[in-house]
Amino acid sequence: xxxxxxxxxxxxxxxxxxxxxxxxxDDFMGNYTATLQAILSIPGINSTNAAKENHIYILxxxxxxxxxxxxxxxxxxxxxxAMILHPDAFGLNSTAIPHYISAQWVGQYVKPNLNLTLxxx
Numbered sequence: 001x002x003x004x005x006x007x008x009x010x011x012x013x014x015x016x017x018x019x020x021x022x023x024x025x026d027d028f029m030g031n032y033t034a035t036l037q038a039i040l041s042i043p044g045i046n047s048t049n050a051a052k053e054n055h056i057y058i059l060x061x062x063x064x065x066x067x068x069x070x071x072x073x074x075x076x077x078x079x080x081x082a083m084i085l086h087p088d089a090f091g092l093n094s095t096a097i098p099h100y101i102s103a104q105w106v107g108q109y110v111k112p113n114l115n116l117t118l119x120x121x
Contacts, residue, residue, distance in 0.1 A: 012042045022085060023050040024057045026064045032100040054099075057084055062103035066112065076112040083109065 015023075029035040035058050045051050059067060066077035080101065083090050087097050090109075098105055106112065 015042070016044045016048065019048050021049045021053065022055045022057070024059065024081070024084060027058050027060055032058050056099060058100050060100060060102045063101040063106050066106065073112060076110050080106065080110050
């Protein structure tokens with residue numbers, strides 16, 4: 001059985017029209033700095049609320065998998081997004097959320113339980 005995840009591509013002009021409060025992106029360039037630079041190079045991006053408030057976050061591979069892959073661990077992806085959007089609800093201040101969400105940060109703060117129990121059937 002094959003699972004597919006529907007992803008929507010947002011054009012730069014659509015992004016600017018929406019004027020998001022947060023931008024949460026995959027590490028699509030393979031490294032945080034290049035990905036962030038690609039986002040910041042979009043003409044007009046600095047006028048968005050996300051850029052003005054310094055709310056641009058890049059998900060590392062593990063964080064991306066939790067958010068995008070369907071399955072039992074996706075609840076941790078929802079938790080991760082909630083922590084980014086509402087850190088105070090988790091006893092964090094906004095400066096505690098790094099702009100690059102690494103596997104180490106996920107392990108320390110989201111604390112996904114990766115123990116698996118397999119049935120006998």
